[in-house]
Amino acid sequence: xxxxxxxxxxxxxxxxxxxxxxxxxxxxxxxxxxxxxxxxxxxxxxxxxxxxxxxxxxxxxxxxxxxxxxxxxxxxxxxxxxxxxxxxxxxxxxxxxxxxxxxxxxxxxxxxxxxxxxxxxxxxxxxxxxxxxxxxxxxxxxxxxxxxxxxxxxxxxxxxxxxxxxxxxxxxxxxxxxxxxxxxxxxxxxxxxxxxxxxxxxxxxxxxxxxxxxxxxxxxxxxxxxxxxx
Numbered sequence: 001x002x003x004x005x006x007x008x009x010x011x012x013x014x015x016x017x018x019x020x021x022x023x024x025x026x027x028x029x030x031x032x033x034x035x036x037x038x039x040x041x042x043x044x045x046x047x048x049x050x051x052x053x054x055x056x057x058x059x060x061x062x063x064x065x066x067x068x069x070x071x072x073x074x075x076x077x078x079x080x081x082x083x084x085x086x087x088x089x090x091x092x093x094x095x096x097x098x099x100x101x102x103x104x105x106x107x108x109x110x111x112x113x114x115x116x117x118x119x120x121x122x123x124x125x126x127x128x129x130x131x132x133x134x135x136x137x138x139x140x141x142x143x144x145x146x147x148x149x150x151x152x153x154x155x156x157x158x159x160x161x162x163x164x165x166x167x168x169x170x171x172x173x174x175x176x177x178x179x180x181x182x183x184x185x186x187x188x189x190x191x192x193x194x195x196x197x198x199x200x201x202x203x204x205x206x207x208x209x210x211x212x213x214x215x216x217x218x219x220x221x222x223x224x225x226x227x228x229x230x
Contacts, residue, residue: 048230049079051187055224057091063215065098065105066112075224077187080124080131080179087122089137089173090115091195091220099151101212108148110164114197114216116141116171129181134174141171143199143216157205164203166214171197185228193220 055073071093092115099109120137147164155162175193182188197216202209 049228050230051077051226051228053224053226055189055222057220057222059093059095060219061095062217062219065100066214066216067096069093069095073222073224075189075226077179077226080126082124082126085122085124087120087135087137089118089120089135089175091173091193092116093218095216097214099154101214102151102154104151104154107150107154109151110145110147112166112199112201112214112216113144114141114199115143116173116195116197118171118173131179131181132177134176136172136174138170138172141169141197141199143167143169143197145201147203155203155205155210157203157208157210160205162203162205164201166199166201169197169199171195187226189224189226191222194218195220
């Protein structure tokens, strides 16, 4: 019995002599997750990235008796991305026409205005800072014609007032463009195109009339500069 009491006393003494163990510190909280890196900015509105500007084109008509004008162009550009897209094309111009069709090649016949409103497809390739595109479009051309006073006696339509006009004709245009982006705001464009359009011109004086077909086909070379406004 005494041995048991002695063992119990020794165990109690040893427990009393051992200092209390300090409580382990709480583990540190994990670091906050890193925010995802922004790799691109989504367009918030359809006009985001829209650029506008001005340019000029030299129109080389394929008919030698039609003048080659140098019309001003209004340019607009949406953000470029590779692929296919619907594309409108215009290319309006005015040209002076000589009376070759009336066997008077040195006499002015009048001024022809060609206003094509075309819709087609465009294929774009983007390789920053350059982008290339090729477009093909077709549609109506809303033409008009103002007859020159010099040719009126040769029309053989009588002594009354003579007027001239052009019909709405079919037209198509094939165009290639090259864009160079200098920075986020400025870009320059060069383009070359071939357009086909052959309207009918009608001369009238009272009940009399005369109609001819005019060749308004043309090759154009142009350049322009745009500035991003949104």
